[in-house]
Amino acid sequence: MSKYLLEIKNVSKFFAGLTAIDSLNLKVKKGQIYGIIGPNGAGKTTLFNCITGIYTPEKGEILWNGKDIKGVAPHKIAELGILRTFQTIRLFSEMSVAENIMSGRHIKSKQKWYNGIIHTPAYYKDEKYNWEKTGEYMELFGLSDYATTPTGDLSYGIQRKIEMARALAAEPKLLILDEPAAGLNENETQELAEIIRKIQAMETTVMMIEHNMDMVMNLCEYMTVINFGAWIYDGVAADVQNNPAVIEAYIGAEDED
Amino acid sequence: MMSRTNIIALIFLIIMGLYPLFADSAWLAIGTTFLVFSVVAFSQDIILGRAGAFHMGHAAFFGMGAYTTAILNVNFGWTILATWAPAVLIPVIVSFIVISPIIHLRGDYLLVATIGINIIFLQILENDLFGLTGGPNGIFGIDVLKVFGYEFFEQTHMYYMSFILLGITLFIMKNLDSSKFGRAMFYVNKDDVAAQSMGINIRYYKMYAFAIGAGIAGAAGSMFAVQYSAVSPEAFDVLQSIMFFTIVLVGGSASLPGVIIGTFVMFVLPEIFREFETARYLIFGLAMIIMMILRPRGIWPVKFGNIPSFLKKGKK
Numbered sequence: 001m002s003k004y005l006l007e008i009k010n011v012s013k014f015f016a017g018l019t020a021i022d023s024l025n026l027k028v029k030k031g032q033i034y035g036i037i038g039p040n041g042a043g044k045t046t047l048f049n050c051i052t053g054i055y056t057p058e059k060g061e062i063l064w065n066g067k068d069i070k071g072v073a074p075h076k077i078a079e080l081g082i083l084r085t086f087q088t089i090r091l092f093s094e095m096s097v098a099e100n101i102m103s104g105r106h107i108k109s110k111q112k113w114y115n116g117i118i119h120t121p122a123y124y125k126d127e128k129y130n131w132e133k134t135g136e137y138m139e140l141f142g143l144s145d146y147a148t149t150p151t152g153d154l155s156y157g158i159q160r161k162i163e164m165a166r167a168l169a170a171e172p173k174l175l176i177l178d179e180p181a182a183g184l185n186e187n188e189t190q191e192l193a194e195i196i197r198k199i200q201a202m203e204t205t206v207m208m209i210e211h212n213m214d215m216v217m218n219l220c221e222y223m224t225v226i227n228f229g230a231w232i233y234d235g236v237a238a239d240v241q242n243n244p245a246v247i248e249a250y251i252g253a254e255d256e257d
Numbered sequence: 258m259m260s261r262t263n264i265i266a267l268i269f270l271i272i273m274g275l276y277p278l279f280a281d282s283a284w285l286a287i288g289t290t291f292l293v294f295s296v297v298a299f300s301q302d303i304i305l306g307r308a309g310a311f312h313m314g315h316a317a318f319f320g321m322g323a324y325t326t327a328i329l330n331v332n333f334g335w336t337i338l339a340t341w342a343p344a345v346l347i348p349v350i351v352s353f354i355v356i357s358p359i360i361h362l363r364g365d366y367l368l369v370a371t372i373g374i375n376i377i378f379l380q381i382l383e384n385d386l387f388g389l390t391g392g393p394n395g396i397f398g399i400d401v402l403k404v405f406g407y408e409f410f411e412q413t414h415m416y417y418m419s420f421i422l423l424g425i426t427l428f429i430m431k432n433l434d435s436s437k438f439g440r441a442m443f444y445v446n447k448d449d450v451a452a453q454s455m456g457i458n459i460r461y462y463k464m465y466a467f468a469i470g471a472g473i474a475g476a477a478g479s480m481f482a483v484q485y486s487a488v489s490p491e492a493f494d495v496l497q498s499i500m501f502f503t504i505v506l507v508g509g510s511a512s513l514p515g516v517i518i519g520t521f522v523m524f525v526l527p528e529i530f531r532e533f534e535t536a537r538y539l540i541f542g543l544a545m546i547i548m549m550i551l552r553p554r555g556i557w558p559v560k561f562g563n564i565p566s567f568l569k570k571g572k573k
């Protein structure tokens with residue numbers, strides 16, 4: 001068993017002449033809340049897409065418990081226990097909150113292929129159990145009142161919560177959050193930070209991209225800073241904040257704006 | 258407590274179950290056709306309305322079931338009863354063979370590919386490729402169902418056989434919708450990227466939808482062959498596929514009442530307004546266009562939120 005849950009080794013991803021990720025290295029330990037920060041267009045989301053199998057990096061290795069998972073299909077990545085949320089919310093918007101969160105139970109459900117045609121006692125047990133679990137996650141995120149409401153009818157802040165609840169319902173080993181606080185007001189951000197702490201307490205490792213520096217510095221024990229796809233620095237919050245290269249990257253980015 | 262869909266399904270079954278008491282034999286024949294076509298429309302709805310696959314070759318699976326029964330009965334002397342299993346299994350097997358290489362195609366590309374499948378199927382029928390299909394004239398003289406020496410030859414028998422098939426179809430769809438398989442189809446349909454990130458194998462669930470849809474269409478085809486005691490290619494051409502596709506979209510994807518209304522509008526209304534002949538297709542064409550503008554989600558759109566009652570709480 002590897003010392004690290006996830007290792008990114010020399011990973012590069014190119015898009016038609018653009019180097020979105022440039023020989024990146026990072027290591028995530030079990031139980032950490034790990035931050036990925038960097039200016040807009042730095043390649044953060046692309047990195048998450050490489051980990052979750054949406055993209056296959058051209059170079060390098062992605063090691064999950066020491067085993068290379070580069071190029072593995074997204075649904076198999078999820079089965080391994082790596083679940084994610086999206087920078088631009090991707091819910092099944094016509095479907096109810098409960099049905100959305102139930103999708104997180106998909107990989108946990110043990111229904112057999114013929115249960116889509118005919119139900120068996122084992123099916124009833126499994127179905128009931130997974131709806132109960134869905135209920136628990138709705139409770140945890142304070143969503144129970146909206147169980148039958150289509151997610152598309154709900155506010156942005158609530159939709160963010162649903163997306164997290166959906167990923168968490170799959171009981172992930174690693175939860176990947178792409179800008180979870182984007183678009184949230186101060187109260188909601190506060191609430192989110194508490195939820196992420198709770199998730200950590202459930203022994204789920206968290207990796208997050210976030211532009212809200214207060215939140216990142218407060219939550220993440222370790223972080224990697226990237227710019228133009230490449231590593232600039234990694235370390236604990238205090239060191240990152242004072243590092244000249246990091247400050248330079250952010251100021252440089254602001255100058256361009 | 259029963260869900261709204263279940264109540265509507267029950268009312269529909271009761272009405273259709275009592276219908277023969279009030280219908281003469283001509284109307285009973287129309288009723289039988291309506292039942293058979295609603296079964297096909299429901300099976301199209303599994304593929305199009307649930308899995309979201311733009312499948313416009315469904316008449317081919319319907320036809321495979323019809324021709325399987327016709328060929329085995331007329332050419333090989335099988336009883337109708339014995340042809341039922343192959344009439345279901347052959348479309349399922351063919352769906353695996355012809356759909357799996359194209360299942361990854363999206364939207365319009367899949368649509369064109371499935372039309373291609375339908376065209377090839379029709380060519381096989383018309384050119385009597387294996388010397389079994391009877392060419393453009395098709396196959397005549399299909400038997401009626403005989404079980405233990407009893408012959409089910411009356412129109413009422415045909416009606417109730419189709420009625421039972423409809424019941425079985427609704428039962429399967431109810432089971433599908435309340436299983437991980439039916440839900441996975443909806444997830445894939447609504448957002449495939451999110452679905453695969455939740456661990457859903459898109460290919461698998463789309464194929465699953467095609468296999469079930471093809472099997473049910475095949476069963477309906479077998480009924481159809483016995484009802485008319487003949488099969489011929491034009492009943493299974495691309496225009497028929499377009500009709501099934503349209504029924505689902507006009508009625509309402511994945512909506513049980515929607516598909517019933519759609520089938521009624523597309524197949525039964527034209528029968529009722531026979532006198533108007535050419536004018537009726539003009540009116541239906543116009544109605545289809547207007548419907549898509551005014552109600553793009555169908556006459557009776559699907560409503561989600563069928564969750565166990567213990568999860569439903571106070572306010573909305």
Ligand SMILES: Nc1ncnc2c1ncn2[C@@H]1O[C@H](COP(=O)(O)OP(=O)(O)OP(=O)(O)O)[C@@H](O)[C@H]1O
Nearest residue numbers: 015018020038039040041042043044045046047087
């Ligand atoms: N599918 C794609 N095809 C081509 N270029 C892409 C693609 N996805 C991302 N890029 C490019 O790769 C670079 C990194 O994008 P990415 O979305 O990973 O940035 P980011 O760090 O997440 O930025 P932000 O903070 O704005 O979300 C950008 O220049 C972007 O335009």
Ligand SMILES: [Mg+2]
Nearest residue numbers: 044045046087
């Ligand atoms: Mg991003």
